[in-house]
Amino acid sequence: xxxxxxxxxxxxxxxxxxxxxxxxxxxxxxxxxxxxxxxxxxxxxxxxxxxxxxxxxxxxxxxxxxxxxxxxxxxxxxxxxxxxxxxxxxxxxxxxxxxxxxxxxxxxxxxxxxxxxxxxxxxxxxxxxxxxxxxxxxxxxxxxxxxxxxxxxxxxxxxxxxxxxxxxxxxxxxxxxxxxxxxxxxxxxxxxxxxxxxxxxxxxxxxxxxxxxxxxxxxxxxxxxxxxxxxxxxxxxxxxxxxxxxxxxxxxxxxxxxxxxxxxxxxxxxxxxxxxxxxxxxxxxxxxxxxxxxxxxxxxxxxxxxxxxxxxxxxxxxxxxxxxxxxxxxxxxxxxxxxxxxxx
Amino acid sequence: xxxxxxxxxxxxxxxxxxxxxxxxxxxxxxxxxxxxxxxxxxxxxxxxxxxxxxxxxxxxxxxxxxxxxxxxxxxxxxxxxxxxxxxxxxxxxxxxxxxxxxxxxxxxxxxxxxxxxxxxxxxxxxxxxxxxxxxxxxxxxxxxxxxxxxxxxxxxxxxxxxxxxxxxxxxxxxxxxxxxxxxxxxxxxxxxxxxxxxxxxxxxxxxxxxxxxxxxxxxxxxxxxxxxxxxxxxxxxxxxxxxxxxxxxxxxxxxxxxxxxxxxxxxxxxxxxxxxxxxxxxxxxxxxxxxxxxxxxxxxxxxxxxxxxxxxxxxxxxxxxxxxxxxxxxxxxxxxxxxxxxxx
Numbered sequence: 001x002x003x004x005x006x007x008x009x010x011x012x013x014x015x016x017x018x019x020x021x022x023x024x025x026x027x028x029x030x031x032x033x034x035x036x037x038x039x040x041x042x043x044x045x046x047x048x049x050x051x052x053x054x055x056x057x058x059x060x061x062x063x064x065x066x067x068x069x070x071x072x073x074x075x076x077x078x079x080x081x082x083x084x085x086x087x088x089x090x091x092x093x094x095x096x097x098x099x100x101x102x103x104x105x106x107x108x109x110x111x112x113x114x115x116x117x118x119x120x121x122x123x124x125x126x127x128x129x130x131x132x133x134x135x136x137x138x139x140x141x142x143x144x145x146x147x148x149x150x151x152x153x154x155x156x157x158x159x160x161x162x163x164x165x166x167x168x169x170x171x172x173x174x175x176x177x178x179x180x181x182x183x184x185x186x187x188x189x190x191x192x193x194x195x196x197x198x199x200x201x202x203x204x205x206x207x208x209x210x211x212x213x214x215x216x217x218x219x220x221x222x223x224x225x226x227x228x229x230x231x232x233x234x235x236x237x238x239x240x241x242x243x244x245x246x247x248x249x250x251x252x253x254x255x256x257x258x259x260x261x262x263x264x265x266x267x268x269x270x271x272x273x274x275x276x277x278x279x280x281x282x283x284x285x286x287x288x289x290x291x292x293x294x295x296x297x298x299x300x301x302x303x304x305x306x307x308x309x310x311x312x313x314x315x316x317x318x319x320x321x322x323x324x325x326x327x328x329x330x331x332x333x334x335x336x337x338x339x340x341x342x343x344x
Numbered sequence: 345x346x347x348x349x350x351x352x353x354x355x356x357x358x359x360x361x362x363x364x365x366x367x368x369x370x371x372x373x374x375x376x377x378x379x380x381x382x383x384x385x386x387x388x389x390x391x392x393x394x395x396x397x398x399x400x401x402x403x404x405x406x407x408x409x410x411x412x413x414x415x416x417x418x419x420x421x422x423x424x425x426x427x428x429x430x431x432x433x434x435x436x437x438x439x440x441x442x443x444x445x446x447x448x449x450x451x452x453x454x455x456x457x458x459x460x461x462x463x464x465x466x467x468x469x470x471x472x473x474x475x476x477x478x479x480x481x482x483x484x485x486x487x488x489x490x491x492x493x494x495x496x497x498x499x500x501x502x503x504x505x506x507x508x509x510x511x512x513x514x515x516x517x518x519x520x521x522x523x524x525x526x527x528x529x530x531x532x533x534x535x536x537x538x539x540x541x542x543x544x545x546x547x548x549x550x551x552x553x554x555x556x557x558x559x560x561x562x563x564x565x566x567x568x569x570x571x572x573x574x575x576x577x578x579x580x581x582x583x584x585x586x587x588x589x590x591x592x593x594x595x596x597x598x599x600x601x602x603x604x605x606x607x608x609x610x611x612x613x614x615x616x617x618x619x620x621x622x623x624x625x626x627x628x629x630x631x632x633x634x635x636x637x638x639x640x641x642x643x644x645x646x647x648x649x650x651x652x653x654x655x656x657x658x659x660x661x662x663x664x665x666x667x668x669x670x671x672x673x674x675x676x677x678x679x680x681x682x683x684x685x686x687x688x
Contacts, residue, residue: 034394039502039595040432040580041396041493050378051395052385055475055490057443061482088384099401099488131399138405144443144488146399149385158383236384251383 010108010136018134021108022115026122026129030094032150033128042130044095049152054085060140068184071110073212075117081238082147083125084216084291088236089158091151092221095130096122099144101137125218155230157295159251162233166296168256168315169305171220173264174241175280178287179272180204180211206268214291220310227304231295242285243338244294246324255322258315260329286339354452354480362478365452366459370466370473374438376494377472386474388439393496398429404484412528415454417556419461425582426491427469428560428635432580435495436565439474440466443488445481469562499574501639503595506577510640512600512659513649515564517608518585519624522631523616524548524555550612558635564654571648575639586629587682588638590668599666602659604673630683
């Protein structure tokens with residue numbers, strides 16, 4: 001798909017010229033960035049509060065499929081996924097580094113597409129691209145991103161800070177990204193049989209966008225600041241609600257109860273799940289890639305946030321010996337298990 | 345080489361359990377590290393001076409060959425290579441993140457070997473492993489490392505700070521790692537023809553060690569501190585002296601002249617080069633992977649350092665229009681060209 005002999009081959013660029021070429025339109029906007037791309041290391045002035053750092057490695061064929069993932073979207077998503085881990089600390093991201101390894105199947109145009117998505121994410125989330133590495137690969141595309149953020153010492157939010165009776169809340173809605181993946185996988189299978197098929201994805205547009213172009217929730221961090229709420233614990237939902245609830249509960253040495261009827265699921269995700277004969281609650285619990293935030297707040301903070309439509313209360317924390325359960329729509333208590341997506 | 349059906353397959357570990365298992369013996373030693381592995385992000389308190397950050401992506405079959413690179417050495421080298429970029433800023437490294445992607449050819453024992461090398465490097469250079477990501481790969485091993493360091497604002501050293509007439513110096517000796525690679529490649533070829541062959545590498549031990557277990561030059565940063573010297577410019581020598589001299593000169597908008605007779609080359613590297621009918625100066629200029637430091641100092645600082653046997657003066661900076669040249673042992677002036685190792 002990227003082979004075009006008329007285009008500039010990557011071998012015409014040395015490692016340094018390639019990174020210079022790909023990053024030439026990126027500008028430095030953060031006052032904490034002293035020096036970006038172009039020396040042995042980037043240089044930052046991080047002299048206030050705490051610094052948070054998170055890193056992700058994305059491998060073609062494991063984490064993404066270029067047969068339905070446009071490269072610009074991939075670049076955007078790769079950044080967003082990483083920033084989500086910064087927001088999960090109640091921090092604001094300021095810088096990223098991006099390293100890529102590409103096989104000879106890629107040319108400069110395809111890398112420019114990838115970097116246009118990275119650039120858009122940098123712009124939307126106000127982060128500086130400050131460094132990285134480019135290299136060839138034996139097979140496929142590999143992307144490694146590291147993000148840095150800052151947070152005031154009093155506001156940093158770990159997975160471990162929750163207390164019994166804290167309210168368990170989630171941003172946005174869940175299960176959409178997983179149903180979007182099912183739609184894309186089905187269209188890929190149809191395309192293999194009939195390459196002339198013209199898929200009409202309009203009735204799945206929300207789910208497909210959740211899969212291909214997720215956003216991460218800077219607006220929730222802004223909301224906490226506006227409402228003067230510091231969550232007692234927080235984690236981002238990358239592997240499905242169930243798995244993340246268990247992580248947060250274990251880290252906080254607590255149990256919890258959530259209510260199936262309270263789990264926010266978009267109507268289109270519900271309709272799509274029905275069409276695929278799939279339980280939409282299962283998509284929310286185990287689907288993954290929603291990049292929403294799961295957090296707990298003190299009971300006394302609930303009044304401030306309960307009417308905000310960006311977030312939903314789904315349950316509350318209990319003591320550790322109680323375990324983690326969901327009360328379903330038939331009033332049965334079901335033990336939550338970590339069946340989230342595994343990369344092994 | 346890593347296939348052993350009796351060993352624990354990686355699929356028995358989830359992503360989180362695997363990273364927990366591999367990092368369980370790593371301890372936090374730096375007072376700037378508040379929280380390491382185990383949350384959405386690591387948390388650091390970097391409230392003094394400047395922070396420097398560098399990242400490298402290493403791909404099996406491109407950057408390393410496991411047929412002669414033991415995994416423990418690879419883990420060690422992967423860290424050292426990254427720290428070298430921190431030292432090149434005149435900074436001291438404090439933290440690293442390590443992400444790996446591995447194919448099903450690897451088992452838990454092989455990853456423990458890799459991490460034992462990472463652990464040794466962390467210990468020797470006093471850096472904390474604070475985070476990372478583990479994933480499967482379609483093919484081979486990929487390692488992504490990001491290193492963070494700190495430096496006082498007055499001491500940070502860029503490639504761009506050199507001035508005309510500054511002395512150009514280099515640490516250690518050059519070309520050894522490249523000659524070590526030639527020895528290992530030859531033994532690999534011999535082994536393919538005769539798997540019973542028992543290579544005697546004792547006469548190449550220095551060069552082979554330079555290739556398999558390089559060190560990075562924290563001692564030179566200590567020396568600068570001791571002698572109260574702040575280099576005017578610095579870069580680490582990963583791609584060969586010639587390429588790095590050109591980077592430093594271009595960044596500083598200068599030219600330079602170096603003297604072939606002044607380039608430090610170990611006697612064993614010279615002997616090995618002779619055996620391979622290879623010019624040892626060419627190995628030093630274009631070989632790469634020596635991870636020594638190339639730096640410039642003011643003339644007035646030369647007295648303080650000239651008798652130290654860790655470093656050698658190899659030339660001096662000139663104005664930009666003069667270009668970069670080497671005066672060879674036949675008194676000819678040869679233009680330096682960037683023929684360093686390219687990953688494309």
